[in-house]
Amino acid sequence: MLNLEQLQVAVASAKRRFDIQREKYPDLDQKEYPAYKAYLVLSLPGGQVSIDSSPKDILTKFPAMVVDDRTKIKALAVLSRLRIMEWKGETGPEPEGLMEQWEQLAPQLQYDGTCQVEIRFKNLNFDLIWKLQVDDLVDRDLTPHTKASTRIILGTLAQFNS
16 A cells, blocks of 8 residues: 555656656657657556546546545545536535545545556557567566567556655
8 A cells, every 4th residue: 555645756756767768769759749659557457547647536537546445435425526516516615625625635545556557558569569578677577478468567556666
């Protein structure tokens, strides 16, 4: 389990490693074709979310990444109520109070340390993918070593946090 500060440390560490890989493999960046650029995601078998997602986005789009506990249950209830109020266009003290509750709950959320940091590709370059599968900066135990797979796993959040 990781708290918010540990999650942020892990994400920053993963991004640094990805920056090193982009220097080593310029095709990851695709500056002339930004639509084809590779990007990082946080993933588990239950889904994925962008590595730059906020705690709010993680909880709403990829709740499996957040450890099941009372804080998560309360936070989901608060966010659900806030979404309904936003949809109805309600303003005033109640939505403001819910936002305050969310701001208090968000730092208390715990994140699954087994969540993986993976490279995703908007445009598949198989030669590059095969090179990355055996690169020293990739987790060789988690990354499948087969030409049939496009999964490139840098490591887990727990690994990046340590």
